[in-house]
Amino acid sequence: MELKQLLALVTVGDTGSVTKAARLLHVVQPAVSRYIRALEDEVGVPLFERSRQGMTLTPAGEVLAERARRALLELDRARAEIRPDREHVRGIVTIGLLESTVELVAAPLVEALGRRHPGIDVRILSAFSGHLRQWLDDGAVDMSLLYNVNSTPSIAVTPLLREALWAIAPPDTELGREALTWDRVCENRLILPVAGHGLRTLVDEALGAAAAAPTIVCQTNSMPVQKRLVAVGTGWSVLPAAGVAEDVAAGRLRGGPIVDPAISRTIVLALPRAGRIPPAAEVSATEIVRVTHRLVEDGTWPTASVAQAG
Template sequence: MDFKQLKALITVAEVGSVTRAAELLHLVQPAVTRQIRTLEEELGVSLFERTRQGMRPTDAGAIMVERARRALNELERARAEVRPAPGAVTGIVTVGLLESTTDLLAEPLVTTLTRAHPGIDLRLITAYSGHLQQWLDDGDLDLSLLYNMDSTPSLNARPLVREHLWVVAPASAGLRADEPVPFAEAAAHPLVMPASGHSLRVLIDAGAARADVDMNVAAQTNSMRVQKQLVRAGHGWTVLPGVGIADDITDGTLSAAPLTEPDVWRSIVLATPRSGRTPPAVEAVAHELVQQIRSAVAQGSWLTAEVLGTDAD
């Protein structure tokens, strides 16, 4: 099993065609076919099956593709870390950002790191907390923002910030930041909610139970942007973290107020794997991400948020 075989395996799986894979790898088709066949003979299993839609990995092939991709990523990471660059921090760092934080944090983080550490190859992945935690456990992320979690046997969780959840309504509702809305009042409207099982939905459901109210759920979605779009269109109100609605309030497309009776908060942590050495590039990115969050809270860009912890970086 060698690098060329693994590269051929991944490429065929991605494009579904030996011919197209050969073009992308700058090889002749028989060479790619031979690499796949040799790998299958070594493993004693079939890695692909031919379908009308093209070459599709078998169950064994899917496992090999996933593992091969990770192995090649680690080799690429090692190459970047050991490449001579006196005095510079270099390497590949893959960061997970919660969807609600991307508008506030992504661009400033990239700008700062480009200036301070041009040798770092930064890769940003955005998703919901549950997906990000799974990818962090699987080794696909180096660090990630997560919420409402403690340290686990596999992950360190450093508390960063906690923020109030807000009631969000169309601009015509006239909600105000200085006039909190009781949960019962919000629940009197049709609600556009995160899908059941989503971590934010768990917090909202717990708040509804504490308020002893039933929610009239008009729609559910796994996208914060869709939540806001449906609210703008008049399908109901919703509940979101303040960091995800600051721009909408500023431009007047939505109105919002802190949720109260009861207050509902979420806490955000910076999670990193416990095992293995932490490369300098990962440490540098973690430091800059923490600084961006603290700066956003200090400047008031992160609505009703409180910094957690004062330890030095």
């Protein structure tokens, strides 16, 4: 397999069109078609389904395209690391951020890395903890924020902070200074994460301990959907403080910590144990620790406290 063939495979798979791929790769269309046919001849199976609507990867094509993306990324990383630069660490770093932390963490992290390490090409992916853990195991991200995860033979974990989860209410809700109990929360219809989601597990455990019987009007795997439904008055929800801090401060939502029992999560930074950690990843990990701790210390991350290792 040649590099140009793998580039053609990935680009056609992403665009669904030989013509568009040829334009992006700055080659003529017949060349792209030739690269794809050569790959199919080599592996012995069709890699695309061809129709009037365009080119769609077959199951075999999906497998090969995913491996090709990783190989191309590793080549990009190698080029970045060996490019001469006497002053700065260089390289490509892909960082996984929990969807609930993006609003607080992404901007200061990218700013700090750009200021301290301008030679690093930063790439950020966001998702729920389960997806991020899979991406970390698969090598799709170099490091990731996860929660309630311990070190294992495959990943090394650094605890960053402990964060309370909040009850979130519509913006016109009158909330006093008293703490919110589960009985108070369950007086309202709830919008919760889908069953099996890590946050939903925490909520279900707390509901069981409080012997509360909620009315669940909607379950979703999207935090923006949860916030939107609460904002328009569909019901209340339970979400990490990091994911709603800006909304509460701006008056788009109301909310506060829950008691009897309180509910919280520990956010950690996870890196793979296998292989050499490139310098760019090492300094990026250090910057993540610095940024998250600063957000806690200056009060930007509500109800959070710096976690202690061990």
